Amino acid sequence: MVIALCFSGGLLSGQTALDNREQVDLTPRAIRHIQERHWPDSPAPGAGKYAQGITVDALREMIQQAVANGRARQNTNGRPGQIYEYDFGRPIGTRIDGGPATRLRVVVSPRYKVVTAFPF
């Protein structure tokens, strides 16, 4: 079954894509991508924002926590990679409607590189 999953790239319900808890790579490009859209001072509308005081180190820690403990699913709409969603149980930022966001969505490429990560 494991071999079939590897070939298909599919996930069973509740199974995480990174069963061996590999660390994901947060590249400088990904950090810029996230800061431009989701940092507290980002002017980008319609995108979740991190709470004031967020740092790159804190972001990295939250991402690793979400990947290690979050619910995993295949990316959608033909996009490669996986999505991890984790509820921190406390506000970590704001949603697009301005309400408090407690969850983090992390998109990871098949090469374990973070593509984006935002509160919702």
Place this chain on the structure above:
Amino acid sequence: MHLDYKLSNDWKPDAALLDEDEATFRYSAAPGDIVLHGPAADFSTKWGWVPLVDFVLALHDIVAKLARGEREASFEFTESEARLEFLRKGEEVHLTATYAPGEIKTPLSELHDSAHRLAGRLKKELVAKHPTLGKHQLIEELE
């Protein structure tokens, strides 16, 4: 239904982006907005960051699913929890959005044709403005 796009004027692809993996390219390339409205609803975005190549590819994927007989499909925006929902009812598709009220009804055939016209226009504009993009596999696939 009117379907179009607005490419961000200040976006320029950096050389390294062309060498990035498909996921990174789809989430980053050609940011802008989608224009999508009907008589009773306007689902156009005003965010400036919607990756348009990704949107077109995703729309093709959704149209193909609906054409194969799947009743529902969803478009997840890349940087928020916002979604466009597609519900097939016979030969019609009913569109709703989580970020705007109302509903757009369109024949599946029109959605298919609109998606392909959109892809063609986007490819033409991107290659004209940024010729290096024309060699990228995902841009070549736009039609």
